[in-house]
Amino acid sequence: MADTELTGAEIVVRCLQAEGVEHVFGYPGGAVLNIYDEIYKQDKFQHILVRHEQAAVHAADAYSRATGKVGVALVTSGPGATNAVTGIATAYMDSIPLVVITGQVPTPAIGMDAFQEVDTVGITRPCVKHNFLVKDVRDLACTLKKAFHIAATGRPGPVVVDIPKDVTQHACAFRYPESIQMRSYNPTAKGHAGQIKRAVQLLLEAKRPVIYTGGGVVLGDAAGQLTELARLLGFPVTNTLMGLGGYPSPDPLFLGMLGMHGTYEANMAMQHCDVLLAVGARFDDRVIGNPRHFAKEARKIIHIDVDPSSISKRVKVDVPIVGEVARVLDEITRQSQAAGTPDAAALKAWWAQIELWRAQDCLKYDRQASVIKPQFVVEKLYEVTGGEAYVTSDVGQHQMWAAQYYKFVRPRRWINSGGLGTMGVGMPYAMGVQKAFPDAMVACITGEGSIQMNIQELATCQQEKLPIKVILLNNGYLGMVRQWQEFFYEERYSESYVASLPDFVKLAEAYGHVGMRIEKPEDVEPALRRAFGEYRERLVFIDFVTDPRENVYPMIPAGKGLSEMILI
Amino acid sequence: MRHIISLLMENEAGALSRVAGLFSARGYNIESLTVAPTEDATLSRMTIVTRGSDEVIEQITKQLNKLIDVVKVQDLTDGGHIERELMLVKVRATGDLREEMKRMADIFRGRIIDVTDKVYTIELTGAGSKLDAFLEALEPSTILETVRTGASGIGRGDRVLKI
Numbered sequence: 001m002a003d004t005e006l007t008g009a010e011i012v013v014r015c016l017q018a019e020g021v022e023h024v025f026g027y028p029g030g031a032v033l034n035i036y037d038e039i040y041k042q043d044k045f046q047h048i049l050v051r052h053e054q055a056a057v058h059a060a061d062a063y064s065r066a067t068g069k070v071g072v073a074l075v076t077s078g079p080g081a082t083n084a085v086t087g088i089a090t091a092y093m094d095s096i097p098l099v100v101i102t103g104q105v106p107t108p109a110i111g112m113d114a115f116q117e118v119d120t121v122g123i124t125r126p127c128v129k130h131n132f133l134v135k136d137v138r139d140l141a142c143t144l145k146k147a148f149h150i151a152a153t154g155r156p157g158p159v160v161v162d163i164p165k166d167v168t169q170h171a172c173a174f175r176y177p178e179s180i181q182m183r184s185y186n187p188t189a190k191g192h193a194g195q196i197k198r199a200v201q202l203l204l205e206a207k208r209p210v211i212y213t214g215g216g217v218v219l220g221d222a223a224g225q226l227t228e229l230a231r232l233l234g235f236p237v238t239n240t241l242m243g244l245g246g247y248p249s250p251d252p253l254f255l256g257m258l259g260m261h262g263t264y265e266a267n268m269a270m271q272h273c274d275v276l277l278a279v280g281a282r283f284d285d286r287v288i289g290n291p292r293h294f295a296k297e298a299r300k301i302i303h304i305d306v307d308p309s310s311i312s313k314r315v316k317v318d319v320p321i322v323g324e325v326a327r328v329l330d331e332i333t334r335q336s337q338a339a340g341t342p343d344a345a346a347l348k349a350w351w352a353q354i355e356l357w358r359a360q361d362c363l364k365y366d367r368q369a370s371v372i373k374p375q376f377v378v379e380k381l382y383e384v385t386g387g388e389a390y391v392t393s394d395v396g397q398h399q400m401w402a403a404q405y406y407k408f409v410r411p412r413r414w415i416n417s418g419g420l421g422t423m424g425v426g427m428p429y430a431m432g433v434q435k436a437f438p439d440a441m442v443a444c445i446t447g448e449g450s451i452q453m454n455i456q457e458l459a460t461c462q463q464e465k466l467p468i469k470v471i472l473l474n475n476g477y478l479g480m481v482r483q484w485q486e487f488f489y490e491e492r493y494s495e496s497y498v499a500s501l502p503d504f505v506k507l508a509e510a511y512g513h514v515g516m517r518i519e520k521p522e523d524v525e526p527a528l529r530r531a532f533g534e535y536r537e538r539l540v541f542i543d544f545v546t547d548p549r550e551n552v553y554p555m556i557p558a559g560k561g562l563s564e565m566i567l568i
Numbered sequence: 569m570r571h572i573i574s575l576l577m578e579n580e581a582g583a584l585s586r587v588a589g590l591f592s593a594r595g596y597n598i599e600s601l602t603v604a605p606t607e608d609a610t611l612s613r614m615t616i617v618t619r620g621s622d623e624v625i626e627q628i629t630k631q632l633n634k635l636i637d638v639v640k641v642q643d644l645t646d647g648g649h650i651e652r653e654l655m656l657v658k659v660r661a662t663g664d665l666r667e668e669m670k671r672m673a674d675i676f677r678g679r680i681i682d683v684t685d686k687v688y689t690i691e692l693t694g695a696g697s698k699l700d701a702f703l704e705a706l707e708p709s710t711i712l713e714t715v716r717t718g719a720s721g722i723g724r725g726d727r728v729l730k731i
Contacts, residue, residue, distance in 0.1 A: 121582060122585070125582075125585065125586065125589055126589055126593050130636040130637075133581070133582075150636060182636075183639055184577070184578055184636060184637055184639040185636050307634070308630050308633070308634075309627065309630035309631050309633075309634050312623070312626065313627060316623075
């Protein structure tokens with residue numbers, strides 16, 4: 001491409017086009033007006049106007065989670081940037097590749113407490129993979145190239161590019177770099193050969209093995225490799241909340257999710273295994289509970305992760321393997337095939353033990369109840385959508401029920417905020433997914449607390465004609481808070497009852513959508529069928545009135561060990 | 569255990585705050601931190617003195633390596649190394665103290681670099697423990713002001729931190 005003089009605003013647009021960006025989620029404002037003017041003049045990518053900057057980042061985040069591409073959000077300076085921070089931190093905790101472009105006051109005004117000025121680079125520093133302040137238009141193209149490169153490679157994450165308004169006005173010769181080399185940033189892709197050999201040996205000698213996988217398998221597009229290895233060895237598999245869909249849930253080798261609200265069989269197997277293969281997971285507090293309790297049982301741990309700092313952070317690991325999980329799993333499979341077969345007799349005994357734990361049927365609930373059980377709604381949603389929907393959730397009890405009862409078969413179908421636990425992500429997440437896949441079934445499982453944290457996005461959905469289905473499990477309480485107060489605070493329900501709820505049916509209708517209120521179990525399935533059938537083209541908001549006393553089981557109380565679950 | 573961590577990083581605005589922010593956000597201890605450009609003006613070299621268990625130090629080096637601007641990290645205390653710190657001390661130098669202070673500076677191989685009729689300023693270089701010892705050797709009321717650079721370190725022999 002010949003060098004031509006372009007303004008900074010034109011350069012931003014051209015860079016996004018060169019990266020193949022198709023959708024940008026954003027909200028205009030003073031500092032980004034030049035960029036918006038250039039967006040107006042082009043038609044290579046579409047801009048989606050949200051109603052709050054937080055939603056722009058969440059939507060870009062979900063767009064990335066569902067597609068594997070880098071999500072892009074654009075917001076103005078000052079409050080635009082601060083509103084975006086929750087979205088950025090949410091993406092950071094779950095390692096989602098984003099490029100967030102923030103406007104900034106003109107360079108001469110920086111530090112002058114100018115109108116809508118905030119130190120965006122300073123505020124976002126702890127919750128980004130990296131950030132940049134571009135002070136010279138000649139650095140702009142190269143910086144954006146670096147931003148996309150850094151966001152998408154290694155352990156992915158959000159990158160903020162802060163662009164002062166005068167930089168978008170200044171002009172310079174434009175050439176988009178085809179590739180980028182950074183002496184300070186070269187993530188490891190290939191696992192260490194010696195460590196892989198040790199891992200294979202340990203796996204084949206294992207008597208009580210478990211494969212425990214997290215979001216890294218989903219983000220690293222390694223679900224196929226994981227399935228191949230697990231089936232080759234015949235080992236039990238458990239997924240973290242972020243890892244769901246990384247292994248097909250209906251498969252007999254699958255033990256379900258593990259952790260605070262994981263299944264009895266998954267947590268018991270994790271605690272009592274002798275060889276643990278951890279893949280793209282980080283042993284966090286919601287997964288293994290108390291690390292001292294976890295360490296009571298002796299076991300060998302193999303840990304594959306693209307981020308060296310995730311290894312031996314909370315749990316000491318015997319065989320660390322730094323590399324891209326898909327490549328490393330491939331190599332382990334190849335070498336395992338050549339090296340022999342696992343100990344069949346030991347494995348048989350181990351599975352017999354696991355089946356005893358599984359017989360506990362820890363996810364049972366009262367299916368005869370006269371009130372709607374939230375688990376029942378999720379099960380019906382699974383049936384009605386044939387397990388093929390993209391399911392987003394907010395944060396709380398409904399999130400756990402969605403994770404426990406919707407059996408994900410494929411990766412990138414379960415979209416939720418695992419690390420930061422951000423209430424309010426559900427609807428913007430559904431928007432991002434539906435924008436990426438206009439014809440897909442997209443359901444947002446939410447609670448009456450969470451949904452009100454970004455309810456304004458019903459307007460964006462109307463403007464963009466996004467036919468998402470809002471599955472509101474309305475129990476009248478901030479349910480997870482209520483559950484903890486019931487278990488650990490002697491039923492003092494401090495501020496967890498949500499009084500004065502709006503009429504959600506009228507609210508949905510006010511925004512031009514379809515609203516339904518469902519109060520009886522027998523009406524659940526017909527309502528879902530109408531939503532995905534008759535109203536396929538419309539946003540449908542279903543307010544399911546569910547049992548206010550229902551709790552999420554099993555539960556490991558905070559600070560307790562994996563085998564110290566509260567069962568129903 | 570006390571560790572001296574050396575790192576090379578891109579000499580860019582905000583690089584220092586990324587390191588300082590990392591230490592405060594993750595609750596790591598910083599005893600001292602010094603930074604200046606190297607002979608290659610695009611690179612800064614930083615020396616951080618910190619304390620922590622082996623696990624914590626392992627995390628610190630991994631987290632530092634993870635910062636995009638950081639080019640190389642080395643724990644100097646993993647091998648032979650030399651540590652130096654510069655201190656300037658302003659002391660009372662009146663009456664008998666004039667002779668006493670001169671003698672103390674000589675014993676510790678310090679140099680008096682500024683003199684007035686009431687005050688000496690002494691320059692002293694060495695490991696942190698030597699600087700501590702000098703201050704302890706003085707009567708506290710005679711010390712008017714001190715300033716220390718924090719430790720700088722370098723590997724012994726052909727142990728080199730370079731890109």
